[in-house]
Amino acid sequence: MGSKKYLYLGISGAIIAAVIILITQFNILPVVDQDNQQSSQVAFLDFSYDEANSDIKSALATYHINMTKPIRLSSQTDINQYCNFLTDPKKQALVTYCTSTELKDKQGFLGDVNMVGSPDLPGLVVVALQSNPMLTNYDDVKTVFGVVVNNTICQCWQNKAPDGFLTLSSLVDKLRDTHLDTKQPTTSTHVIALGNKHFKIELTTNDSGYLWKLLVSK
Numbered sequence: 001m002g003s004k005k006y007l008y009l010g011i012s013g014a015i016i017a018a019v020i021i022l023i024t025q026f027n028i029l030p031v032v033d034q035d036n037q038q039s040s041q042v043a044f045l046d047f048s049y050d051e052a053n054s055d056i057k058s059a060l061a062t063y064h065i066n067m068t069k070p071i072r073l074s075s076q077t078d079i080n081q082y083c084n085f086l087t088d089p090k091k092q093a094l095v096t097y098c099t100s101t102e103l104k105d106k107q108g109f110l111g112d113v114n115m116v117g118s119p120d121l122p123g124l125v126v127v128a129l130q131s132n133p134m135l136t137n138y139d140d141v142k143t144v145f146g147v148v149v150n151n152t153i154c155q156c157w158q159n160k161a162p163d164g165f166l167t168l169s170s171l172v173d174k175l176r177d178t179h180l181d182t183k184q185p186t187t188s189t190h191v192i193a194l195g196n197k198h199f200k201i202e203l204t205t206n207d208s209g210y211l212w213k214l215l216v217s218k
């Protein structure tokens with residue numbers, strides 16, 4: 001129980017609620033057919049929880065961003081409370097395992113990296129980061145997103161230039177500028193293909209400033 005203590009403190013209800021809303025139209029994980037059998041089109045990612053968490057942690061450390069050791073959740077009670085990211089009950093029912101890590105930069109708590117799926121492989125990576133109204137940790141937000149994309153999708157951004165953006169930083173800048181100009185509660189990219197996977201970034205204004213979200217799926 002003690003090993004889960006920081007998880008319960010680190011993941012705020014507001015962040016989880018916002019991520020649940022985000023994922024409504026994001027196609028991830030296999031569906032279940034009428035006979036309650038898993039579809040043959042399995043959309044699990046091609047890396048393990050340990051591999052991805054270790055690689056992300058090591059890469060972030062070079063930028064002086066600390067990532068905690070993953071908390072591993074497999075009981076249905078814990079998954080329902082802390083890994084309930086999917087509004088589609090059929091897809092959520094396929095989540096039987098979850099890892100969560102907390103991120104801290106020099107300003108303190110930055111956010112969480114969560115991976116959900118089966119005990120063997122994740123089907124979705126969810127990154128949720130909080131910025132204050134002055135966006136003083138904006139560079140760290142971009143750093144985390146870049147590290148996660150490099151380690152869960154590919155290190156191929158410059159060759160692919162998805163949506164015409166030469167860098168991930170320029171895409172995030174465009175999202176920020178659009179959000180601030182339009183003053184909408186939430187601004188997001190569409191689902192973007194990169195390598196053999198997909199990702200989406202969303203920015204939401206909240207009581208603490210701005211909530212940034214990155215989703216990675218097959």
